[in-house]
Amino acid sequence: MTGDRVLRMALPAAMLALVVLVWDLTVRLFAIPPYVLPGPGLVATTLIADRALLWQSLLVTLSITVQGFALASIGGVFWAVVFNQFRLIEYSFYPYAVILQVTPVIAIAPLLLIYMPQSLAVLVCAWIVAFFPVLANTTLGLNSVDHNLLALFELYKASRWQILMRLKLPAALPQMLAGLRIAGGLSLIGAVVAEIAAGSAGAGSGLAYRIAESGYRLNIPRMFAALLLLSLAGVAIFLVLSAVSYAVLRRWHESAIRRER
Amino acid sequence: MPPEESSPAHPVVTLRGVGKTFERGTVALDGFDLTVRAGEFVSLLGPSGCGKSTALRIVAGLSQASVGTVETTAGHSGGIGFVFQDPTLMPWADVATNVRLPLDLLPGDAVTSRDAVARALASVGLTEFAASYPRELSGGMRMRASIARALVTGPQLLLMDEPFAALDEINRFKLNNDLLALWHDLRRTVIFVTHSVFESVYLSQRIVVMTSRPGRVFAEIDIPASQPRNEEFRTSADYAGYCRQVADALAGAMAVTS
Structure with missing residues (x-):
């Protein structure tokens, strides 16, 4: 078991080292100019040299992402519960939630930018893409309650509120957390898409804007540095949400329990 | 309560002419009568799909009878305990x-x-x-x-819907014994649904054998063997005799069905 764990850490690390090495050698061997493909060393140097600028941009993007994610989580769970409790409201609104989801956010972003201040439009984009997975997964979870448990609650004359709080919400937790994990990554994508669409300069510019701006200025090393930071932010979000999910489900759900053979 | 010391006890459950037809037209129960008195251990025995679980759910109030009357003195909150086939x-x-x-x-x-x-x-x-x-x-x-x-x-009333069907034989025998001991100590009324002849004879004071589609009472068989019952009873000639009698009745019920 521990050997397996070592391999799971060591192999990706070895692959990363290999890719960086090949990348570095390619750049040196073929003398590729940095405005076409900067070497890993130059990207790292840029990351350090531009750290003040990039750090500030990272904070802007992360702040939007976290706000969008929080609003999507609260809204997604809230509306899933409302849909579950009131069928007529579900029938009235669910199709529009689907339309909101299937319309590509990159196409909505320019429109939102016309009607809203830039920061709000970016936030709304992050929210739009993150909202639906929370709603859909939580709805699925609320609807997949064990029928016999439901019968048991009825036998003891449980109120609707008791059934919701003591049965449906806990039963929906695994699906809800899966939805949140997807939403975390998507809210970052939503924020990035909206920033690129917005494209205007200013102190409040995020990482995606830095990438676009650096592209116009042919500052390719900074593009790579910003991209690297974005990926790391995405990975960090995924890891945090996975850890939360594991901590909540660890004692009881099959998905969080290691199989013993 | 062991039968030899019970004076005629009051009925806890009375079903009269109960019928249940599901939305898709399946007739699960038709003209089903059942009286269970305080302290009794009664088994409903029949093939799968004979409506015995439906009857149990109707007694619990989890399902409504289409026709007929259902009376129970255990209808107050917490008056009925229900054990499903899965632990749930x-x-x-x-x-x-x-x-x-x-x-x-x-x-x-x-x-x-x-x-x-x-x-x-x-x-x-x-x-x-x-x-x-x-x-x-x-x-x-x-x-x-x-x-x-x-x-x-x-x-007051414990309803059990094939609770041990998914267990292995060793565990089932152990839980059978423990259930009998519990029943003896706590003096509850028990209605126990099963498709096992051997289990029903071992546990019950009375067995209601049912036909399927529609579910009706085919025969009622008393098992007057004394309590407490134990492994000795399980291997006795009396036990084998009761099992044969109940198995014959079940075969008769199956013949009516097909």
């Missing part, structure tokens, strides 16, 4: 919380409920596992937790 525990809660659930749902105070949970857990031998989660228990122990939950309100 909440996987996110530990055993004590699962057993306490009926008390949490019904109005009551926390102190008495702590005592009741401790008593219910002790009665099925799960005291040490109060803090375990269902997935950490074996199938037999999960079923014990489920029985403890059904007993925690001190119900």
